[in-house]
Amino acid sequence: MWENLQILGLAPVFNVQLWLNGVTVAAVFCLVAYGLALVWGVTSVKNLAQGDLVMMGGYGAWEFAKHGVHPVLALIPVSAIMFVFGWIIYKLIIRRVIQLDLFTSLLATFGLAITIQQSLNLAFGPDVRTVQSGFGSLELFDGMVEITQIKLIAFGLCVLLAIAMVLFLKKSRMGQAIRATAQDPRAARVLGVNTDLVYAMTFSINAAICGAAGVLIAMIWVIQPFYGIAYSVRAFVIVTAAGLGNLPGVIVTALGLGVLEQYSGFVLGAQFQQATIVGLLLAILIWRQMALLRQRKTLQ
């Protein structure tokens, strides 16, 4: 551990490498967390199957690549398929749990997560996979820092998707209806918004975002049927830390988390990566509680 820290001190370029890796992966998580926050804000369903939807997208890309479709091009059909899947899941499950208490939605999506991950395991096997995109890599600082081109492309696509998402929510009729429903579902219904359609759209859009993120993850990182839950926890860390409806917060937290994760993986060793994320989640939750406690003291 200390040796690794010393390496970072002696060779500052390694820091650049860690930052680059962290930021590119984090950009994808940013998308996932944004989708989670969107569904959470509009339908108040906490989707624990978020990471598993990402995995589904990843395996979609893998399947397309097997049939000779380049994974970057697979982005569109996979998103479309995931949109339809999200719609079906909404009609079957989510629609019925929106009215019920919060734990019900949590547990229902948890059941969904188990079903998806086990189905993926049956269909594709438990191997860790990555989809070859066929791009080379760039070398910076005389070959001390290496970054694959696909990571840069994925980063660019993430930014594009995020911009498209924001524009959709701000400008389109549907986007306005979604934002109105998030603010006050009852008032929106009174004013003629079909909230059921809005909920369905929100969940399906989220599924499509997750699918796109999964395609990118499959290219720049690894996919495995059981990694979904870890991705969900990451998305929860980001959203709970940033707060709902706080897009800049989500971006900053996701990037910070991505970089922190790279550092902890480098300094402590890869086996602590998951523990770091979970530890961070607990730290954030406890910190929030302390804030709550202070508030209560003031009230007293």
Added chain:
Amino acid sequence: MSLRLGLTPRSLTGHLLLLAAGVAAPFLFPGHTVQLAVFWVFVLFALTWDIMGGQMGYNSLGNILFFGLGMYVCAVAQIAIVYDVAQYTAASGAIKVDFSPKEYYQGLVLGVVLAAIVPVVFAVVLSWILFGLRGPYYAIGTLGVAIAAAELTNSWNYVGGGMGIAMPVFPGGPGMRERFFYAACMAATILCYLFLRWLYRTRFSLAINAIRDDEDKAEALGLHTARYKMVAWSVSAFFLGIAGALFGNMTGFIEPMETAFPTLTFGIFMVAMTLLGGKGTLWGPIIGSTLFYALREVTWTYLLGWQYIALGILIIVNVVYFQQGIVGWLRQRRPRWFASQAETPADKALETGGKA
């Protein structure tokens, strides 16, 4: 005593019949003694989860933490009284230590006692940290604690890390180990059941039900909610720790991911079983775990590879379409059957006034 437990002669007969069936089971199915012992552990899982999830409205997804904690504490205690733990685990089963029967039973008793105490200490400390979290945050927080515990145990070499610990060998004959631990698991579960039966008849249950119904109002009325929540979680931890210690010894080999802290199997089973039977009732968890156990035996045997998909679908269907569970459903359809429990005016009002 029977009065304090609310046992009428008729229900006493029923209980004794069930007890007789429990005693007879390992003799009727001698090849399935371990499986039957797992059944009792399942009942205990559901009962302890319901203290929090059903009666108090705090849905923990990480109660399995105490199970694994008890398992590991017991294992370390058993080994430590005769051998150096670090050496024993480093050899990962290569060192065969002969435990004399006296040493074994001494170790087991000490281990079970510690396995009951240490999880309670953890529950007290954790409740101080986690009970500020409410609703889904609490569920995610507890899930996080359980996953973190599994990860940390997995990389802690003193307790064997991912290699696990081979438990001390039981000194009795071949069939004796299974029967011994069957009896122990059954005793622990019955003890838990009787304790909860008594507990749910005291003011304590009114207090935790008040926390479930409206925590802020309960607090405003002068209920020391933090203390009640801590005690309720400690009760869960106490029995889960004992169950973990017994389960670890029964399987003979423990490791963090699949046996001690299986958040995605046992940890979810507890929730699924309780919801299936109907949460917030004493018998709901028991009926739910019985049915779940039967379903699991069938699916695990005939749906090889598909069993977890079946589990996921079961959870979804249960939660989305059958929220009240079996006992809750019966209570709606046949309120008369529950008449003896609806003696107080408040209960009557609740039943006639529809769903609260």
